Amino acid sequence: MKTLKSLILILMFIVIGSFAGEKILIDYGKDKCSFCSMPVKNGKVGSxxxxxxxxxxxFCTIECAVGYYIQNKDTIKQLKVPNYLNPSEFLDAKDAVYLQSEKLKTPMGMNISAYKTKEDALKMQKEYGGKIMNWEELQNAIKEGFLPRFQHKMHHH
Incomplete structure (x- = not known):
């Protein structure tokens, strides 16, 4: 009887959980980056x-996610990046505000973090320096400063 109650409870949580909005899961340390194949370890930039x-x-970093997106736009329905100040909150990459700062290191070296609001990005910039970018500016920075390192991965159609 106790097992049945437990099972019912578990099933209720599963059903309730499946209606509570989509839960985005990255298995940190196990998942591999779809762009560079490194393990996805950092929750503040894993996308x-x-x-x-x-x-x-x-993806292990925002730069890998955006690099992949640039090369495969037609196949991507959604691109999500973590809010640096609240890493369990994933933002639509097109709506996020980005900061590139040498003082906020990322595994791939472009040191890009994402924020929900421009105010948050400005606060971080005040503390850590760097350059604030929107989605278009970020894509240009990735095209110029990141993708050339991966020419062998470029898809030419």
């Missing part, structure tokens, strides 16, 4: 994409 066919892709 993900959902493809048009519903497949989840994980």
């Amino acid at each position: 993900l994409a959902i493809t048009a066919d519903g497949k989840k892709l994980t």
Whole structure:
């Protein structure tokens, strides 16, 4: 009887959980970056994409996620980046505000972090220096300063 009650409780949580909005999960330390193949370890910059066919892709950093996006725009339905100040909150990459600061190191070296609001990014910039970018500026920075390092990964159509 106790097992049945436990099972019912577990099932209730599963059902309730599945209606509580989509839960974005990255298995830090186990998932591999879909761009560079490094393990995804840092929750403050580990990002993900959902493809048009519903497949989840994980990335070790925002720069890898955006690099992949630039090369595969047609196949990406959603690109999500973590809010640096609240890493369990994933933001739509197009709506986030970015800070590139040498004092906020990331595994791939472009040192890019994402924020929900411009105010948050400005506060971080005040403390850590660096350059604030929007989605378009970030893509240009990735095209110029990051993708050339991965020419062998470039897809030419």
